[in-house]
Amino acid sequence: MTAGRFRGKRCVVTGGLGFIGSNLVHTLHRAGADVTVIDALVPTHGGDVRNVAGLDDVEVIVAGIDDVDRVGDAIVGARYVFNLAGQVSHLASMHDPVADLDLNARSHLVFLELLRSRNPTATVVHTSTRQVYGRPRYLPVDEEHPTQPVDVNGIAKLAGEQAHLLYARVHGMPITSLRLTNVYGPRQSLQRDGLGFLPVFVRRAMNGEQIDLFGDGQQLRDCLYVDDVIEGLLLAATTPTAAGEVFNLGHPEAVTLLDVATTLIKVTGQGSLRLVPWPEDHERIDIGSFHGDFAKARHKLGWHPTVDLAAGARRTVAFYREHEWYLSST
């Protein structure tokens, strides 16, 4: 479908060894695109060269997006740039706030300046996060909701997102940013904590372990299967009117964390769950319930999610059963 439009096109995917990035690389590669990956392989981030194993004609550059020399050459001639590089851990951002700002904002300013000087006409799609909203004041949260992040990760991601939109408006570059909600599916780093609750839940269920839910487990989330996110990225890249705009990618199905855990236990036939009190460091930066309104993406991009939690959980578990190293190594 949408992927077919990328046949023969030069695409750069930053963060392309990570979870969403590597799934995008697989999709673009299958569609016949000419793909270059830029990934810093920051040890705590979840990127892994094994995520693109077998894709021999994909060029992989191990570098930060602010590595002016190596990145500058790589982006020249690219038709599409998917800028997915970044750090996602909310807790890590509180332990090392400066590192988070560097990875999610500062390096992106360097990258945008590079694009502006070396390839200002490339279509760029950046991934932002629902974390920029902070604690929702109303549900579902649309793009007009105030942005008041509750952790440094949200602050830095917001600055990075605003920089992308600014370069679109001020410099006329075709850049779009997508605010992603919680994403799950194949090729997610399951062994590292700090990458969101979903990989932890998947790992624990598949290992027959106990899943800890904080509080009463009734916080709402709209979980996106990664294939739906990939389709959103491709649609944003091929919709000219998306330039300069930010879009929520969310799911109509708002589920509780208890639902998510229960679904994974059911699909795997393993694991258990318990309710535990909130750890203080988590509670301080918790956003409560979240449910995103994606009407703008539906109308402007023609995007809507196609995989519900039950189906997505089955596909996710099936993938990891066939790719056991995700569960057995770090």
Place this chain on the structure above:
Amino acid sequence: MTAGRFRGKRCVVTGGLGFIGSNLVHTLHRAGADVTVIDALVPTHGGDVRNVAGLDDVEVIVAGIDDVDRVGDAIVGARYVFNLAGQVSHLASMHDPVADLDLNARSHLVFLELLRSRNPTATVVHTSTRQVYGRPRYLPVDEEHPTQPVDVNGIAKLAGEQAHLLYARVHGMPITSLRLTNVYGPRQSLQRDGLGFLPVFVRRAMNGEQIDLFGDGQQLRDCLYVDDVIEGLLLAATTPTAAGEVFNLGHPEAVTLLDVATTLIKVTGQGSLRLVPWPEDHERIDIGSFHGDFAKARHKLGWHPTVDLAAGARRTVAFYREHEWYLSST
């Protein structure tokens, strides 16, 4: 009045050699406070040791606020920290976006981490800017107005402001941020461009030169005389319920840039004005008219501006006539 509460109190003023900072230092010094200045004296910023000439018992540390060793020692034992360091030029932020992010956000994260480890109970007042709002969607602009900056300076200042409020909420530190509108008065660097339109207008009028107004000169601004800003800083520092909050400081008198130029020409008895087309680099990041709603500061801080444009312009011009070096050197 409010300044009296600072007698004998240890106060740190970052950016204390700059325009607003040095006026604050004079006020605190007069009130009998024990004042330490931290200022990086970045050449393009407007700071100048002559701004605090004669205040011999004020300690001046020439260092960036991210200079961990020198700043760490200076903040220990401070009762109040006025964090005014930063870069204000909108155009400069577009020419060197990374430098702006470093000066307005990254170094502040380092500084906040230092405060958290070395002096978490100090009361901190940070200066933000109305630039965080971007182009107003309605006037007057209150604190609930969406924050969508139109230049990198606004993005970086917003990230810095959000970091301050985050440390208040998450770490329980007594930190307040004030969003300032355009400020004028004594001790402003008049010779450097890029520090806002007001010092340029003052300089041109006082030198009998021509003031260029972009477009039709009908853009609205609410200009604050610096003494009113100082009172806002002191009130924020001495209002415990201000912790974790952000406040607009604005002026009820919304005037056109044409009004401002005309007032200065009248007060100085010199200068002239002309309307010129918008330079492209300015127009791309222009916000149109701005008028801030300061009801929150009025109610919670008991603050309101006391100096109107005509009186402020007279006091400003009188000061520079007595301190001619501001007009004759850079």
